[in-house]
Amino acid sequence: MATYLGFDFSTQQVKILATNESLEPIKEVNVHFDSELPQYKTKGGVHIQDDNLTVTAPTEMWVEALDLALKKLKDDGFDFQSVAAISGTGQQHGSVYWLNGASETLCNLNPNNNMHEQLGNCFSVKNSPIWMDSSTKEECSYLEQKVGGGQNLSSITGSRAYERFTGNQIRKIFTKQRDLYDKTERISLVSSFAASLLLGKYANIDYSDGSGMNLLDIKKKLWSFQCTAAVADGLHKKLGEPVSSSTVLGGISDYFVKRYGFNPSCKVIAFTGDNPASLAGCRLQRGDIVVSLGTSDTLMLWLDEPKPALEGHIFVNPVDDNAYMALLCFKNGSLTRERFRDKYAQGSWEKFSEALKATSPRNNGNIGIYFDVQEITPDAVGHFRFNAKDEKVEAFSDVEEIRSLVEGQFLAKRYHAERLGYKLASNSRVLATGGASKNPEILQVLSDVFQAPVYILDTSNSACLGCAYRAKHGLKGGQSLQFSKIFDQAPNYKLAASPIDVTYDVERYGRLQASICK
Numbered sequence: 001m002a003t004y005l006g007f008d009f010s011t012q013q014v015k016i017l018a019t020n021e022s023l024e025p026i027k028e029v030n031v032h033f034d035s036e037l038p039q040y041k042t043k044g045g046v047h048i049q050d051d052n053l054t055v056t057a058p059t060e061m062w063v064e065a066l067d068l069a070l071k072k073l074k075d076d077g078f079d080f081q082s083v084a085a086i087s088g089t090g091q092q093h094g095s096v097y098w099l100n101g102a103s104e105t106l107c108n109l110n111p112n113n114n115m116h117e118q119l120g121n122c123f124s125v126k127n128s129p130i131w132m133d134s135s136t137k138e139e140c141s142y143l144e145q146k147v148g149g150g151q152n153l154s155s156i157t158g159s160r161a162y163e164r165f166t167g168n169q170i171r172k173i174f175t176k177q178r179d180l181y182d183k184t185e186r187i188s189l190v191s192s193f194a195a196s197l198l199l200g201k202y203a204n205i206d207y208s209d210g211s212g213m214n215l216l217d218i219k220k221k222l223w224s225f226q227c228t229a230a231v232a233d234g235l236h237k238k239l240g241e242p243v244s245s246s247t248v249l250g251g252i253s254d255y256f257v258k259r260y261g262f263n264p265s266c267k268v269i270a271f272t273g274d275n276p277a278s279l280a281g282c283r284l285q286r287g288d289i290v291v292s293l294g295t296s297d298t299l300m301l302w303l304d305e306p307k308p309a310l311e312g313h314i315f316v317n318p319v320d321d322n323a324y325m326a327l328l329c330f331k332n333g334s335l336t337r338e339r340f341r342d343k344y345a346q347g348s349w350e351k352f353s354e355a356l357k358a359t360s361p362r363n364n365g366n367i368g369i370y371f372d373v374q375e376i377t378p379d380a381v382g383h384f385r386f387n388a389k390d391e392k393v394e395a396f397s398d399v400e401e402i403r404s405l406v407e408g409q410f411l412a413k414r415y416h417a418e419r420l421g422y423k424l425a426s427n428s429r430v431l432a433t434g435g436a437s438k439n440p441e442i443l444q445v446l447s448d449v450f451q452a453p454v455y456i457l458d459t460s461n462s463a464c465l466g467c468a469y470r471a472k473h474g475l476k477g478g479q480s481l482q483f484s485k486i487f488d489q490a491p492n493y494k495l496a497a498s499p500i501d502v503t504y505d506v507e508r509y510g511r512l513q514a515s516i517c518k
C-alpha cells in the first residue's frame with residue numbers, strides 16, 4: 001500500500017504528515033523550533049533584530065529539525081519503504097544562500113552523521129531573511145523605479161514590491177553584503193531549499209512560490225530579465241530555472257535511503273509555498289474562494305484571468321500551470337470582531353449573533369468601515385460610518401454596529417477579490433475556516449454578501465496535507481492529470497450557510513472605501 005509524505009517547513013516548526021494511498025492522514029510528527037532546538041534561541045521560530053525590521057531564522061536550524069522529525073517518524077515505526085512520493089512546502093518569501101562548493105557536500109552526505117553537522121558551513125548567509133522582515137523599503141522603491149512603477153511590477157510578477165518578497169531581500173544582500181553574495185553559488189526559497197535536502201542536489205524553484213519573489217514573469221513563467229537585472233548581477237544563474245509545481249525533480253537522496261530506509265524509487269515532487277500548498281490542501285477548484293477568519297483574515301481564490309493590482313498577490317496556481325491563485329490579507333480581522341462583541345454585545349458571542357439575527361441584510365443602507373490598525377487592503381486606518389444617503393454619521397444602534405462591522409468586512413473581501421479578477425459564478429463556493437467560521441450567523445452574512453453557499457472545512461493541516469496530495473498528483477501525471485482526479489472520495493466540506501436572495505451594492509462599498517483612503 002503506497003504512502004505519501006508532505007513536509008511543512010513553517011515559521012515555527014517542521015511538520016511531516018503521512019497519508020495512505022487514498023490520501024487519508026495516517027501519521028504526523030513535528031519539531032517545534034523554540035522548545036526542541038533551544039540552542040538556536042529563536043522566539044516563534046525567528047530572530048527579530050534590534051532594528052525591529054530585520055527578521056531572520058538560522059538556516060542550520062531548519063536542517064537539524066528535518067533530521068529530528070524523520071528520527072521521530074522512524075522511532076514511531078513508520079514504514080519508509082512504502083513511500084511512493086514526497087512533496088513539501090516552506091514559509092513563502094524566505095531565502096537560503098548556498099556557499100560556493102556546497103553542492104558537492106549536498107550530494108555526498110554521510111548517512112552515519114546528522115545533516116546539519118555536514119551542511120552547517122555550507123551557507124554564505126547563515127541567518128535566512130524570512131517573510132516577517134520589513135527592512136527593504138529602499139530596495140522596494142529601487143525595483144519599482146527600475147521597472148516603471150508598482151503597477152508595472154505587479155503586471156509582470158503579480159505583486160507590487162513588498163519588503164518581504166525575495167527579490168528585494170536579495171538586493172539588500174547584494175548591495176550591503178556583496179562579499180557574501182559573491183560567495184553564493186545558489187539561492188533557494190525555503191521550499192526549494194527543503195526539496196534540495198531531500199533530493200541531494202539543488203532543487204528548482206516552482207512557479208507558484210517563485211511568484212512571491214517580485215522576480216518571476218507569471219505569464220511567461222520565466223525569470224523576468226528586467227527584474228533580475230535590476231536586483232543583482234548574475235542573479236539568473238544563482239536561481240536556476242523555475243519549474244511547474246507538479247514537476248518530478250528526481251529520486252530521494254541516498255542519504256535518506258541509507259539513514260531512514262526510504263525506497264530508492266521514492267520520487268521528490270517540487271516543493272512550493274505554504275499558501276499555495278494550503279490551496280491544494282483545501283482542494284480548491286475553479287470558482288472557489290477560501291476565507292480564513294483569524295487574527296488577520298486572508299482570502300485565497302482560484303483565478304483564470306488575473307488582474308494584477310497594487311493590492312493583494314497573484315501567484316501561478318500550484319496545481320494547474322495555466323491558472324492562477326490570489327492571496328489577499330486583511331489585517332483587521334478577529335480582534336476587531338472581538339472589540340465589537342465587547343462594546344456592543346456585552347462580551348457575548350451569543351448576543352453578537354442575536355444582533356445579526358435582529359438586523360436585516362444591507363442594514364438599512366448603513367455601511368461601516370472599521371480599521372482599528374493600519375489596514376493592508378486597502379492602505380488605510382480609522383473608523384468610518386455611512387448612512388443610506390452616503391452621509392458620514394457618528395454611530396449606529398448597537399445591533400446595527402455589529403451588522404455593519406461584519407457586512408463591511410465581507411463587502412471589502414468581495415470588492416477586492418473582484419478587483420483581482422474573481423467572478424461570482426453559479427458554481428462559486430466559499431470555503432470558510434478559522435475561528436469565526438464556528439459562528440453560523442457570521443457565516444450567513446458571508447454567504448449573503450458573496451451570494452454563494454458557505455462550506456466549512458478543517459484546514460489545520462491544509463499546507464502539509466496539500467503537499468501529500470501534490471506528491472501523489474506529481475507522481476501520477478502532474479500537469480497531464482486534473483488535480484481533482486487523484487481523490488477517491490468527495491472532500492469533507494460541511495455546508496454551513498446558503499444565501500438568501502439579496503443584492504449588495506459592492507461598487508458602492510468600493511466608492512465609500514475610496515473616499516476614506518488618502
Ligand SMILES: O=C(CO)[C@@H](O)[C@H](O)CF
Pocket residue numbers: 010011090091092093131164212273274275313327
Ligand atoms: O507572507 C506571507 C504570504 O505572502 C505569509 O503567509 C507567509 O507565507 C507565512 F509563512
